[in-house]
Amino acid sequence: MEGGVWYSNINVVVLRVLLSLAVIGVVGFLVHVYNTLWLKSERVRRKLRMQGIKGPTPSFLYGNLPEMQKIQLQTLKASPPNHHSEFVAHDYTSTLFPYFEQWRKEYGLLYTYSTGSRQHLYINQAELVKEMNQSLTLDLGKPSYVTKRLAPMLGNGILRSNGLLWAQQRKIVAPEFFMDKVKPMVRKWEECIEAQGGTTAEVKVDEDLRGVSADVISRVCFGSSYAKGKLVFSKLRSLQKIISHQGFLFGVTNLGIFGSKKQNEIGCLEREIDMLIWKAIEERDQQECSEKKDLLQLILEAASGDHSLDKDSCRRFIVDNCKSIYFAGHESTAVATSWCLMLLASHPDWQARIRSELAQVCPNGLPDANSLPHLKTVTMVIQEALRLYPPAAFVSREALEETQVGNITVPKGVCLWTLIPTLHRDPDVWGPDANEFRPERFADGVAQACKSPQAYIPFGLGPRLCLGKNFAMVELKLIISLIISKFAFSMSPNYRHSPAYRMIVEPGNGVQILIEKTSPSLTS
Numbered sequence: 457m458e459g460g461v462w463y464s465n466i467n468v469v470v471l472r473v474l475l476s477l478a479v480i481g482v483v484g485f486l487v488h489v490y491n492t493l494w495l496k497s498e499r500v501r502r503k504l505r506m507q508g509i510k511g512p513t514p515s516f517l518y519g520n521l522p523e524m525q526k527i528q529l530q531t532l533k534a535s536p537p538n539h540h541s542e543f544v545a546h547d548y549t550s551t552l553f554p555y556f557e558q559w560r561k562e563y564g565l566l567y568t569y570s571t572g573s574r575q576h577l578y579i580n581q582a583e584l585v586k587e588m589n590q591s592l593t594l595d596l597g598k599p600s601y602v603t604k605r606l607a608p609m610l611g612n613g614i615l616r617s618n619g620l621l622w623a624q625q626r627k628i629v630a631p632e633f634f635m636d637k638v639k640p641m642v643r644k645w646e647e648c649i650e651a652q653g654g655t656t657a658e659v660k661v662d663e664d665l666r667g668v669s670a671d672v673i674s675r676v677c678f679g680s681s682y683a684k685g686k687l688v689f690s691k692l693r694s695l696q697k698i699i700s701h702q703g704f705l706f707g708v709t710n711l712g713i714f715g716s717k718k719q720n721e722i723g724c725l726e727r728e729i730d731m732l733i734w735k736a737i738e739e740r741d742q743q744e745c746s747e748k749k750d751l752l753q754l755i756l757e758a759a760s761g762d763h764s765l766d767k768d769s770c771r772r773f774i775v776d777n778c779k780s781i782y783f784a785g786h787e788s789t790a791v792a793t794s795w796c797l798m799l800l801a802s803h804p805d806w807q808a809r810i811r812s813e814l815a816q817v818c819p820n821g822l823p824d825a826n827s828l829p830h831l832k833t834v835t836m837v838i839q840e841a842l843r844l845y846p847p848a849a850f851v852s853r854e855a856l857e858e859t860q861v862g863n864i865t866v867p868k869g870v871c872l873w874t875l876i877p878t879l880h881r882d883p884d885v886w887g888p889d890a891n892e893f894r895p896e897r898f899a900d901g902v903a904q905a906c907k908s909p910q911a912y913i914p915f916g917l918g919p920r921l922c923l924g925k926n927f928a929m930v931e932l933k934l935i936i937s938l939i940i941s942k943f944a945f946s947m948s949p950n951y952r953h954s955p956a957y958r959m960i961v962e963p964g965n966g967v968q969i970l971i972e973k974t975s976p977s978l979t980s
């Protein structure tokens with residue numbers, strides 16, 4: 457009997473201990489969650505507040521995400537502009553990222569906001585943007601939570617890597633982007649565009665431009681023809697569409713992982729792309745390639761010469777950088793050309809000016825490698841198009857360690873965002889006509905076009921400046937000049953103005969223009 461009581465007493469004690477442990481565990485867990493999800497961010501916010509940086513009040517767990525979604529929904533209900541003159545004045549941030557616009561009006565050009573436990577700084581003061589972009593510290597990198605999501609597309613190649621790995625990749629990739637490498641391609645571009653000929657017709661330019669730009673980047677950088685790279689591009693585009701679906705930067709998908717079906721699709725495409733690139737590498741004629749030295753050859757040689765890389769890392773290094781360049785090199789240029797044609801279609805006077813310059817500068821009315829540097833008007837038009845419709849909406853960084861940007865101490869983990877189109881339309885920098893298409897503002901170069909040349913950043917600025925800037929400008933100049941030398945064009949009534957954010961800002965429903973063959977006398 458006594459033994460039974462003793463046993464049941466023991467049981468009660470054990471039960472109590474277990475219960476207490478469970479309570480301590482749960483409380484500990486809750487404290488941990490509270491600490492990581494709130495206190496940690498609150499400490500970061502306090503540091504920013506103490507420096508006078510304000511921002512919207514975040515809610516527990518979700519930060520400012522609910523407010524962002526509410527503002528976005530309200531904006532969706534408002535109808536987008538549908539008249540030509542309004543397309544130009546339309547700053548796409550007001551429809552794509554309306555919360556940034558609203559907060560900018562409330563808190564100014566520097567404010568802080570949070571998405572879940574992540575804290576961000578919106579930086580659009582020209583001076584601070586310059587400091588951030590020109591900072592040489594490796595403690596500022598690309599935001600890791602965004603680049604993690606882009607990993608299937610870009611691997612750990614130059615576009616998303618940070619620190620020493622980025623510095624090493626930049627050194628290897630940079631030499632390939634000098635102008636002289638571009639010149640031999642000019643003739644091939646001429647053939648590409650000329651082959652499309654035609655009389656009066658409506659064309660949707662986007663896919664054609666993507667084709668041309670894919671061909672160009674494939675041949676110049678990888679020495680292979682578009683036919684070989686074609687599958688890689690179409691699969692990369694599918695990946696881009698899946699990843700950028702539903703506001704991948706700050707939308708709901710940000711709170712969790714993609715659904716498992718989407719994740720599988722992403723995984724499959726990633727493996728297929730890796731295999732295709734690797735197959736193209738294996739099929740290369742080694743002797744011919746080591747003589748010609750295209751970008752792929754440089755990457756191959758750098759990877760095989762680095763003895764710290766094992767076989768798998770070597771393969772990753774090669775494939776990841778190929779993917780990065782494939783994406784960076786062709787999407788942005790194709791989209792920039794589409795926006796440029798959209799703006800030119802609404803401004804026939806600028807088409808005429810380019811056409812008359814072509815007639816003066818080019819002996820047979822057609823641009824080539826030698827006449828290209830003398831085509832000033834087309835450069836001004838492209839600069840103005842990249843100002844109003846920059847394909848890259850953001851320059852973004854993460855403070856990998858506590859870092860100084862100008863007079864601001866940025867706590868570790870904070871992500872910094874500069875909205876390029878907003879900076880490009882700031883009337884304090886560009887004057888009261890900031891929302892108008894006026895290419896003549898660039899007549900004496902960028903420095904004379906605005907108060908602070910560092911506020912013009914379609915290609916970024918500083919150590920992470922776009923590696924393909926010169927390359928892209930040459931490509932754009934050539935394509936636009938060739939199209940204008942062949943066609944006069946206007947906006948099709950079927951065009952619907954709908955900028956969409958798919959990692960870059962592209963015309964959501966394409967650009968439809970009505971083209972008409974120019975008479976030979978106009979160009980010769």
Ligand code: HEM
Nearest residue numbers: 614615784785788789792848914915916920922923924928
């Ligand atoms: C109109 C066309 C283009 C635009 C608007 C554009 C814009 C940009 C921007 C804004 C950045 C990021 C800068 C930063 O984070 O500070 C960038 C980076 C980069 N771009 Fe471009 N780009 C274009 C064409 C190209 C082309 C044609 C290539 C290659 C052939 C290319 C290769 C790269 C690379 C490799 C980087 C990463 C550089 C680094 O992180 O060190 N881009 N580009």
